[in-house]
Amino acid sequence: MTDQFLYAVEVMINGLMAGVLYALVALGFVLIFKASGIFNYAQGVMALFAALTLVGLQQGQVPFAHLINAIFGTEVHHFGWHLPGLVAIILTIGVMVLLAIIIEKVILKHLVNQEPIILFMATIGLAYFLEGFGDVMWGSDIKTLDVGLPQGASFWVEEKTAILGTDNFYGFFIDKLDMVAALVAAILVISLTIFSQYSKQGRALRAVADDHQAALSVGISLRFIWVLVWSIAGFVALVAGIMWGAKSGVQFSLSLIALKALPVLMLGGFTSIPGAIVGGLIIGVGEKLFEFTIGPMIGGATENWFAYVLALLFLVFRPQGLFGEKIIERV
Amino acid sequence: MKDIAEGYVTADGRKIGGTLMEMKNITLRFGGVVAIKDISFDIREGEIRAIIGPNGAGKSSMLNVISGFYVPTEGEVWFRGEPRPQMRPYQVARQGIARTFQNIALFKGMSTLDNIMTGRMTLMESNMAQQAFWWGRAQKEESEHREKVEKIIDFLEIQAIRKTPVGRLPYGLQKRVELGRALAAEPKLLLLDEPMAGMNVEEKEDMSRFILDVNDEFGTTIALIEHDMGVVMDLSDRVVVMDYGKKIGDGTPDEVRNNQDVIDAYLGVSHD
Numbered sequence: 135m136t137d138q139f140l141y142a143v144e145v146m147i148n149g150l151m152a153g154v155l156y157a158l159v160a161l162g163f164v165l166i167f168k169a170s171g172i173f174n175y176a177q178g179v180m181a182l183f184a185a186l187t188l189v190g191l192q193q194g195q196v197p198f199a200h201l202i203n204a205i206f207g208t209e210v211h212h213f214g215w216h217l218p219g220l221v222a223i224i225l226t227i228g229v230m231v232l233l234a235i236i237i238e239k240v241i242l243k244h245l246v247n248q249e250p251i252i253l254f255m256a257t258i259g260l261a262y263f264l265e266g267f268g269d270v271m272w273g274s275d276i277k278t279l280d281v282g283l284p285q286g287a288s289f290w291v292e293e294k295t296a297i298l299g300t301d302n303f304y305g306f307f308i309d310k311l312d313m314v315a316a317l318v319a320a321i322l323v324i325s326l327t328i329f330s331q332y333s334k335q336g337r338a339l340r341a342v343a344d345d346h347q348a349a350l351s352v353g354i355s356l357r358f359i360w361v362l363v364w365s366i367a368g369f370v371a372l373v374a375g376i377m378w379g380a381k382s383g384v385q386f387s388l389s390l391i392a393l394k395a396l397p398v399l400m401l402g403g404f405t406s407i408p409g410a411i412v413g414g415l416i417i418g419v420g421e422k423l424f425e426f427t428i429g430p431m432i433g434g435a436t437e438n439w440f441a442y443v444l445a446l447l448f449l450v451f452r453p454q455g456l457f458g459e460k461i462i463e464r465v
Numbered sequence: 466m467k468d469i470a471e472g473y474v475t476a477d478g479r480k481i482g483g484t485l486m487e488m489k490n491i492t493l494r495f496g497g498v499v500a501i502k503d504i505s506f507d508i509r510e511g512e513i514r515a516i517i518g519p520n521g522a523g524k525s526s527m528l529n530v531i532s533g534f535y536v537p538t539e540g541e542v543w544f545r546g547e548p549r550p551q552m553r554p555y556q557v558a559r560q561g562i563a564r565t566f567q568n569i570a571l572f573k574g575m576s577t578l579d580n581i582m583t584g585r586m587t588l589m590e591s592n593m594a595q596q597a598f599w600w601g602r603a604q605k606e607e608s609e610h611r612e613k614v615e616k617i618i619d620f621l622e623i624q625a626i627r628k629t630p631v632g633r634l635p636y637g638l639q640k641r642v643e644l645g646r647a648l649a650a651e652p653k654l655l656l657l658d659e660p661m662a663g664m665n666v667e668e669k670e671d672m673s674r675f676i677l678d679v680n681d682e683f684g685t686t687i688a689l690i691e692h693d694m695g696v697v698m699d700l701s702d703r704v705v706v707m708d709y710g711k712k713i714g715d716g717t718p719d720e721v722r723n724n725q726d727v728i729d730a731y732l733g734v735s736h737d
Contacts, residue, residue, distance in 0.1 A: 332607070334589045341572050341583045348570035351532065352646065353558035353587035 153418020178392020185375030219281030230368030403455025482510030584649025
């Protein structure tokens with residue numbers, strides 16, 4: 135095998151790993167869209183908020199410290215504890231469930247039966263509110279997130295694969311964190327699938343996604359399901375937030391990755407969980423390979439736009455995405 | 466009219482009990498439009514009660530009031546001897562009132578089996594944690610409910626389409642699956658909104674047979690809306706007739722058939 139080919143393979147593997155992270159964010163979108171027909175613009179910000187909360191809780195930051203200090207003239211910043219990663223994660227899950235309950239009570243409840251565009255606007259409002267709220271609550275400095283996930287390149291993989299190429303080839307360079315992310319995403323998708331296929335609440339979730347009226351008539355409380363689905367989306371956001379945060383630090387640009395999830399959704403379809411995963415992987419691999427092969431010829435930086443152009447092509451030829459339901463209108 | 470204060474036995478030997486549900490002076494307004502105007506009637510345990518009337522008479526609105534989809538502007542709904550507080554549809558369902566819809570409302574992406582399983586939602590008792598970890602009651606419960614659902618599938622003769630997504634089924638079968646889902650809840654009161662609308666003669670006969678069998682075998686109380694007068698007269702024990710939101714007749718099929726107001730409403734009469 136030539137080294138050139140092996141490099142391409144390495145780029146592809148790294149693309150797959152990046153794709154997993156896109157897929158995680160897209161998954162949150164799909165869950166909410168399926169259950170309530172709402173395109174939740176705030177999904178990316180939820181990932182940011184979850185990561186901020188996680189770091190804040192773990193490091194014992196005092197929430198609203200700046201606000202409190204400004205009003206009362208005090209100087210509080212830290213409670214002085216440092217929680218283990220797992221405890222902080224569990225507490226953050228609690229916060230995300232609380233957030234879901236508040237979103238349902240304050241926003242969704244009042245917008246039942248409104249046009250999708252109204253609900254979409256509401257989630258844009260929610261996104262900016264949550265971003266500002268996160269800022270006030272935890273401060274706007276870039277934080278490092280460390281919940282004990284392995285970091286750095288895996289020497290084991292590097293060593294084992296070095297023999298594939300010539301002497302100039304040093305083996306595949308793969309981030310351990312990416313491997314963990316892929317594993318976590320796989321577990322997450324499998325458990326979500328099992329939950330929705332074989333449990334009572336999962337069935338209720340699918341029922342609500344299908345027909346609100348019919349769901350009510352068999353005794354399903356829509357409001358409970360919405361809280362449930364936003365909680366699950368919050369949990370998925372937390373997982374995405376942890377992975378991105380551990381990779382590149384918890385910073386406010388994290389909310390922008392939500393935009394990368396859009397082309398993923400165009401590809402995978404808005405209503406398909408496997409679609410979100412496959413779409414994420416295709417975009418991840420696609421943009422890395424494109425940058426590797428075509429990039430040098432046209433001056434690079436193709437990763438900024440490749441995903442969107444690919445999505446555009448998909449919109450032209452297969453508007454429902456790879457796995458989305460085809461919309462057939464009877465006339 | 467027969468004296469039916471304490472219940473009675475029908476000509477074909479079915480026992481009709483006391484009052485299960487009573488509508489007391491129900492009025493329903495949407496803005497300036499009066500959909501239902503001061504209507505009272507009762508539904509007795511074990512009977513098949515029909516609500517008939519021309520298009521736009523307010524029959525579906527009445528069914529929606531019973532099932533909690535509409536909140537009456539005035540009047541009270543009494544269920545099992547107690548006035549019912551204002552309830553959301555899912556709470557009504559949990560009280561043991563199941564329904565079908567005029568324009569079939571099934572979960573189209575789900576299989577027949579899954580659709581009917583959702584009907585048992587109100588009877589499942591395991592909690593979220595047990596569900597999430599598939600532990601304790603959740604596991605046993607699933608197979609118990611599955612068994613009951615298989616019985617309903619046998620009863621409705623839809624074994625062949627158990628795994629088919631219902632969106633792909635023909636109309637008549639969809640209606641049958643919807644009935645199955647309502648039955649799965651083991652309801653005390655079953656509401657059927659035009660169960661035979663859009664069916665051919667053969668399908669209508671099947672559906673009539675199922676309705677009679679449900680009532681006969683499980684003793685389920687049924688309230689149904691139907692357009693087809695012939696079907697209504699054959700099926701039901703008592704009939705309420707509505708026209709322009711008002712009640713114009715109430716009694717056995719024979720009494721209703723000979724009621725002058727009802728004849729006028731159906732055949733039309735010159736108002737001079």
